[in-house]
Amino acid sequence: MSIVIFALLLAAGFGFFIWNVRLVRQNILLGIDVDRTDHLPERFKVMTLIALGQKKMFKRPVPALLHLVIYASFCITQIELIEIFVDGLIGSHRIFRPSLGGFYTFMISLIEVLSLLTFFVTIAFLWRRNILKVPRLSMKELAGWAKTDANLILIFELLLITFIFMMNGADEVLYRRGLSHAENLGDGSFGFAVSSFLGPKLFGGMSEHGLHIVERIGWWGHICMVFTFMNYLPYSKHFHILLAFPNTFYSNLWPKGRFTNLASVTKEVQLMMDPNADPFAAAPEGTDAAPSRFGARDVNDLTWKNLLDAYTCTECGRCTANCPANITGKLLSPRKIMMDTRDRLVEYGNNIRQHGKDYDDGKSLLSYITEEEIWACTSCNACTEACPVNIDPLSIIIDLRRYLVMEESKMPVELTGMLTNIENNGAPWQFSQADRINWRDE
Amino acid sequence: MSNLRVPTMAEMMMNGETPDILFWVGCSGSFDDRAKKITKAVVKILNHCGVKFAVLGAEESCTGDPAKRAGNEFTFQMQAMMNIQVLNGYEVKKIVTACPHCFNTLKNEYPELGGTYEVIHHTQLIQNLINEGKLTVEGGVFKGKKITFHDPCYLGRGNDVYEAPRELIQKLDAELVEMKRCKTNGLCCGAGGAQMFKEAEKGNKEVNVERTEDALEVKPNIIATGCPFCNTMMTDGVKHFEKEQEIQVLDVAELIANAVDL
């Protein structure tokens, strides 16, 4: 019976996860295509250093270490899942213990030690967020769902660890009494680093029946939390634990100062500059029709990498904490740019799925991000430098500017003057181009 | 009147000469009174070292950087293509510029539009001149002075040039002090992204004031920069705190030119 329930749970857990990941993938692919498959060796290197090695996290060593504990424990705990799956599907109990012997004890002990550390780190994180109110983690853009999301994840974490220790602790007491369902190797104790102390302390006085119940709650609780966690990911900033890898792999490898050149503009400019070009000539066979607009008005005008960025964002606020505009009290927050892009993308994707491809809900990314935010950016790249998973909020800001300027002619009035000057006299100020060399004789 | 030797490309061509390097002066360096001094400092160094260079003069036009950062890709590409026509017409191979914005645009954004050149920042050129033994710098007037370097975003984070300006400052026998936010963590002066040409959005402080506070914390005698816009912003910041009597804001080229007594 429990095997059937387990198998169903397993199928449902993975099925739902795959279904969700498909939706996310569909959404990301709504973006414009860019090629990020060049320089593969360098890409692997960046991914290894930044995602696996968390290189950029170590700009702030304390949170980096705390985060590393959770990360390591997350990765290592997954190994235990292999046994849980096998036990669950064939009805065994600690199937690998007899054959792995000392290595088994070592692995479970490692998991236990990391779990215990993670327990304290998680409490520290909850403390930082809710009681210390670290500025970067308590800004107004996090109010509501984002804050709940962050806390939920941490609470899931605590529950998961609690279940692990219930499972191992109660089983330890049972094993000592020779009542565990695990094969008795006659050694009197599992010898796991934490639960062989914690188990007897917590559950030593309980009856056999009670212990079996605690052990089973722990076991089922653990696996249920794993599935909950996994399926919660695609709705949460915690998706970064998976997406950090592709996102750093597809990083921008150019110097940060380089902005893309719009190819559609190049065509038009060439036509304007070439006196022999026939303005009425049909576009040559095989060239793409001009895109519907310059710059970005909505999420589908951004590249798929921008959209992958949005799903990868951990909402950690390192970008915003380094943003000169935000530091000096302006409305702009690069983290909010990423959160808005993601929220709009989810909404946009759902609209398409529910109402078809051409549905217009009367909204756009510009309903989320205001012009005041867009114009406050100094294009300084502090945000892209600070982001631990190589997200680029700046390119979204610039694409929104491009739309405002080139499609709607909306910009601060001083910029209109600046642009007119460049067009008329080749400098942002009103000086004649002929006078450019006057300094030589002054 | 000045005794600077600044041939234009056209003049050089007429004499049947080709320069080794083009000095891209930029709009600020051509028109802004403060930045013109930086331009002249660069020229003095080039003249002193006998570098065969030329400028475009009236044939130079804005690189288009502020237009591009402001979102006007049309204006940018028009500017870029006109400049590329001129540069390619003169078969320019190598460019030096004292403006990180021109540097970035010429180096990173022109190639795709047909203009591929070796582009270096003036601090890199000066460093090369020293390494090649063409320029010797001794502390002189700056000996023992406290100098802090403000990283221009488009030189530092934008293009990963952090060391050239610092090595030059160290040549001055001066004490190089770093602000708490420096190099990759450097704070913007507030001018980039076309902000130079508009009022800032509503906030509780100007960015240049915030940045000048960083500088004041380390109590420097001199704030060094490598960008005409940073120079303006930091100079205004120093004035904001009424420290202009105690603290000078100078370009690295000016430091070197002064130290060599040019």
Ligand code: SF4
């Ligand atoms: S590039 Fe723009 S958004 Fe990013 S940190 Fe600088 S000012 Fe802020």
Ligand code: SF4
């Ligand atoms: S963009 Fe990067 S730095 Fe900013 S909040 Fe998201 S993950 Fe953190």
